[in-house]
Amino acid sequence: MKNENFDQLIDRKHNNSIKWDLYPEEVLPLWVADMDFAAPPPILEAMQKRIDHPVFGYEGPDAELLEAICNWVERRHHWKVSPDQVMLMTGVVSGMNWVANTFKEDGKDLLIQTPVYPPFFQVAKNTATGLIEAPLTQTDQGYQIDFDEFEKLASSGAGVFILCNPHNPVGRIYTRAELERLGEICLRYGITICADEIHCDLVYSGYQHISIASLSDELAANTITLMAASKTFNIPGLNFSFAIIPNEDNRNRMQKAAAGMTGHAEILANAAAKAAFTQCDDWLVDLLGYLEANRDYLMNFVLAEMPEIKIYQPQGTYLAWLDCRTLGLKPDPYQFFLSDAKVALNDGKTFGTPGEGFVRLNFGCPRATLQQALERMAAALH
Ligand SMILES: Cc1ncc(COP(=O)(O)O)c(C=O)c1O
Incomplete structure (x- = not known):
């Protein structure tokens, strides 16, 4: 299997998905920790x-x-x-x-x-x-x-x-x-x-x-x-x-x-x-390559376009923890990005202390989805 399969955009709307069906159609959901990729073929075959x-x-x-x-x-x-x-x-x-x-x-x-x-x-x-x-x-x-x-x-x-x-x-x-x-x-x-x-x-x-x-x-x-x-x-x-x-x-x-x-x-x-x-060992190798490239894309994008957001490079998981405190977004970063960027992230407050002023972003998605979400977020900030 080649990496480009992870680029495939699979429509998950109206499928009773917690991630995709909670918010209105125009919102891009990068919250709940599941990925927007098809399961490995050997699993589907089994x-x-x-x-x-x-x-x-x-x-x-x-x-x-x-x-x-x-x-x-x-x-x-x-x-x-x-x-x-x-x-x-x-x-x-x-x-x-x-x-x-x-x-x-x-x-x-x-x-x-x-x-x-x-x-x-x-x-x-x-x-x-x-x-x-x-x-x-x-x-x-x-x-x-x-x-x-x-x-x-x-x-x-x-x-x-x-x-x-x-x-x-x-x-x-x-x-x-x-x-x-x-x-x-x-x-x-x-x-x-x-x-x-x-x-x-x-x-x-x-x-x-x-x-x-x-x-x-x-x-x-x-x-x-x-x-x-x-x-x-x-x-x-x-x-x-x-x-x-x-x-x-x-x-x-x-x-x-x-x-x-x-x-x-x-x-x-x-x-x-x-x-x-x-x-599925080989599939996992490909997945990790794709996720790591997503992670690097995210890190570079934030550094170049939203440098006020502090972010440490995730060592594992497809989740990133964004410190938006210096931006002073009102009423909080989660609400701000939802209403002004139409991007759904997880509200940092729900993760306990220190979580106020943070959001969690799920980059387990095709690069195009990640890119679109980040561009919307950057545009909302500037
Ligand atoms: C750290 C951690 N534990 C558990 C879970 C959920 O596990 P399960 O769906 O098997 O209950 C998640 C899902 O995001 C998680 O991130």
Whole structure:
């Protein structure tokens, strides 16, 4: 497959798409984190093949699928896990709520690093847990973890820490040294780690995703890692995700906590995931090349045409976090770009502190769409 396929403009309007159907026709949506690209051909073929069999009865566990997941995690992330450690789930957000519910402790709070993907805040509400927000620090080198502050907050009564790596919205891929320090702190204070690594396959040149659980046996035993096929292969509507839980006791606790509340295998999602993890390596290479070029186009455009907006180069994800504070846009950048540029972004305020005066832009779209959106934004500013 060649890169130019990602240039294809696929009409997603009037298809019940959250991204494309919320705003009026004239608005270009660069918000919700799905991409405007077709799913890889092997996934479509695998689903078609399954549909060609007309009976959709109950399916049992699929050993080949679990094997494919383990091979993928080892091939791409150099982490050896076994099929018995993998639990299939129908979503990373529901997975993190499940983890938080299972491992919450009386009097202990949920720890997160802000700004962060909005459903993280909801987990505390859903599980009736207090919330501790450890803000990332904006420096000249990009977003960094203030470890003194993190440790102070972690030691003040955190029970579960939800790590977001790669980080949505700031696009950081945490280094081994950073993950080791985070891990040490969590082990020291007995904090269970829920690692949301849904964006782990979307990493650009010069960076390597590392799963925090892969760093040591202690961390593996203390961490529930959540991954998915959804972001990587642009199939989030199929709701295929999984947890890696190396510790048997933790696995049993998770299963017990959800006894009777999870269903049977999802036939089409499983067919799609098996094709994704066995036949789509080349497609992913092409996708990453296209996204990286989009990222560079975005960075260059902002620098040349909207230099008042501060933006750090995303190391991974197809999301960019735009600091518009010096522009003083009224009533806020999200509303401004929606009304004056007809471009829908995510409102930074919904990502917590510091988020006021920021917007998140999704560049997982054909270059022409990105270019049009950026030109509209620049024209609205000048
Ligand atoms: C960090 C992060 N976690 C989870 C999700 C959603 O996962 P799911 O659709 O599997 O619930 C997203 C989607 O944007 C995300 O960015």
